[in-house]
Amino acid sequence: MTKPLNVIFAGTPDFAAQHLQALIDSHHNVVAVYCPPDKPAGRGKKLTSCATKLLALSHSLPVEQPVNFKESAAQATLASYQADVMVVVAYGLLLPEVILNTPRLGCINVHGSILPKWRGAAPIQRAVEAGDTETGVTIMQMDKGLDTGDMILIATCPITIEDTSASIYETLAQLGPKALLETLALMATGQHTRTPQNNNEATHAAKLNKTEAELDWQLPAITLHRKLRAYIPWPVAQFTYIDQNKTEHRTRVWQASVERVEHNNTVGTILSADKNGIVVATAKYALRLEIMQLPGKKALPCQDILNSRAQWFKIGESINGNIQ
Known part of the structure; x- marks a missing residue:
């Protein structure tokens, strides 16, 4: 066993908390846990702690919640823990260079992609959306850039046609902690190597926006299917049905499949609607909607929705109904 x-x-978030749990269960010493300040949540806007803080408190670990690290007091507090290394997982705060250089071995980050591909806020979602067949986690030495640091270790997993961002998230939440502990074992003995990223191969994983969730039938069915899988569990792909009174009904789509059928119909046209789903014409092929969620209702198979909304x-x- 290494030192x-x-x-x-x-x-x-929970993704980070699962990595913290692995550290707690290991022989390493967690000397402090950092997370953002508590935020108002729910209808009552009650201050709520994140998953990482709750886990830390349950193990009686010191918790620090600075707004940022600009103040010298916050920097001094971190330095007082005399850490060998700082592990950062979905933290959400930028670390200035003085913090990056404070621990003896610096700061390392667990990033949810195979770097340099998909640097940024939404690497899992963008990988699914792009149709990538593989993703993973990269443990990197942090520097001043956005996910630009030298790579120490990469662990990979496939992306299947059934995977959503939610399922990949769960896979990486299992893969990441193992890769993290393996990296720390190498760092403890000074056997870790650092491989610079090829910036020419870098892609950016922009943060998701609610406006992206609206399904554009002008796109091919395969593209729409990827988007649908990428936007689960948030913001969830949707289309807007407009009734005769011009009232908009935003309907979420939780499950669909590609129908490789050739057609000459206007995009957005319903080709069939039965117990197997609602088939909609797209720019190429068609998309079969299988599980949907009407406004204010729970998600249901399309067969059940047709029982109550067949006129739609x-x-x-x-x-989209009366779109004119």
């Missing part, structure tokens, strides 16, 4: 390292952990989904008419 235990004194580790500062910084992270926010008539063959030969537009999936």
